[in-house]
Each structure stands twice: as structure tokens, then as C-alpha cells.
Amino acid sequence: MQSLTNRSKVVSDKTMTWKERMYIPAILAGLRITIYHFFKKKVTIQYPEQKREHSKYFRGVHVLKRDDEGRENCTACGLCAVACPAEAITIVADERKKGEEHLYREEKYSAEYNINMLRCIFCGLCEEACPKDAIYLTETISTSNYHRDQFIYTKDMLVEGIKSGERIDINSRRQGVREGAM
Ligand code: SF4
Numbered sequence: 001m002q003s004l005t006n007r008s009k010v011v012s013d014k015t016m017t018w019k020e021r022m023y024i025p026a027i028l029a030g031l032r033i034t035i036y037h038f039f040k041k042k043v044t045i046q047y048p049e050q051k052r053e054h055s056k057y058f059r060g061v062h063v064l065k066r067d068d069e070g071r072e073n074c075t076a077c078g079l080c081a082v083a084c085p086a087e088a089i090t091i092v093a094d095e096r097k098k099g100e101e102h103l104y105r106e107e108k109y110s111a112e113y114n115i116n117m118l119r120c121i122f123c124g125l126c127e128e129a130c131p132k133d134a135i136y137l138t139e140t141i142s143t144s145n146y147h148r149d150q151f152i153y154t155k156d157m158l159v160e161g162i163k164s165g166e167r168i169d170i171n172s173r174r175q176g177v178r179e180g181a182m
């Protein structure tokens with residue numbers, strides 16, 4: 001059979017020499033490789049204490065934006081859910097009532113907005129599809145968990161802080177929501 005790399009070796013069952021039977025050269029060769037890697041620059045990091053720097057194109061957990069007056073941008077049009085190839089987004093729309101103008105920018109808003117992070121592939125198509133600049137992907141990494149239901153990010157975890165322009169820390173907010181539910 002033709003070799004692709006020319007690195008294959010023919011295996012033989014020849015009897016070992018006395019030098020090979022001592023295994024010392026093989027052990028020393030192994031130690032040499034270990035020592036070489038011991039002093040090399042480490043590629044592993046001590047996560048979560050240390051964080052790796054991401055590419056500027058990195059896409060993490062979503063955030064639902066507010067406008068300059070602190071009102072939610074999302075009008076529950078559903079375009080993000082339609083654009084999502086993983087069908088990770090579910091939305092329940094509601095009509096804005098009188099007196100809620102300071103909460104929601106348009107007459108319609110999302111009463112519920114859920115993203116299933118186990119389905120999401122962080123492609124960013126929801127962000128591109130949104131006509132209201134309401135959804136953005138942040139640099140926050142989705143957290144790990146032992147329970148599947150904890151990966152359903154609800155609106156209260158996604159919508160950004162009440163003050164205009166304030167970016168929420170999804171992880172601490174998530175923790176707060178969980179503690180509140182206990
Ligand atoms: S990033 Fe992609 S997969 Fe994730 S919710 Fe948005 S459109 Fe769907």
C-alpha cells in the first residue's frame with residue numbers, strides 16, 4: 001500500500017539486543033522529552049482564574065440591548081428566531097400598555113425571550129437579522145453546568161442593566177437569578 005507521509009515503519013518481530021532489553025536508553029530518551037517539555041512555555045492556562053484572550057471576532061453569550069433612555073429595544077418581531085439555524089430562540093410577544101412607555105421602545109415587546117445555549121452555535125445570525133439593534137453577542141463565555149435546564153437563558157438573564165449603556169455580567173446575574181429562585 002502506498003504511504004501518504006513516508007513516515008511509516010515496517011514492524012518486525014526481531015529479537016531484542018541485550019542493550020534494548022535493559023531499557024535504559026529508551027527510558028533516558030523518554031526523560032529527555034519530558035524535561036524538554038517541562039521547561040517549554042506552557043500552553044495550558046489556569047481557568048477560571050486565568051482567562052484566555054479571545055479573537056476580536058469571538059462571539060459569546062447574547063445581550064438584549066436598551067436604548068439611550070433605558071427602554072428595551074426588542075419589539076418581538078421574531079426575525080432572530082426565524083434566522084436562527086439551530087432554532088434556539090423562543091419569544092412570546094405582548095402589547096405595551098399605557099404607562100409602560102418608559103420600559104419598552106415600541107408598542108410590542110417580548111414578554112418572554114429564551115435562548116437555549118445548548119442548541120446555540122454562536123453564529124451571530126440573530127444579531128445580523130435584528131432590525132432594531134436589540135440583540136448582540138458579547139465576549140462572555142457561556143457557563144458550564146450539570147443541569148440542562150440551566151442552559152435556557154431567560155429574558156431576565158439576557159437583558160442588559162437598567163442604566164443606559166451598562167453591560168451586565170451575565171454570569172453574576174445568572175447566579176443572582178438562581179439564588180432568587182431558591
Ligand atoms: S447565535 Fe446563531 S445559533 Fe445562537 S441564537 Fe443566534 S442565530 Fe441562533
Ligand code: SF4
Pocket residue numbers: 073074075076077078079080081091110129130131132133134135
Ligand atoms: S431581538 Fe431583534 S429580531 Fe429578535 S425579536 Fe427582538 S427586535 Fe426582533
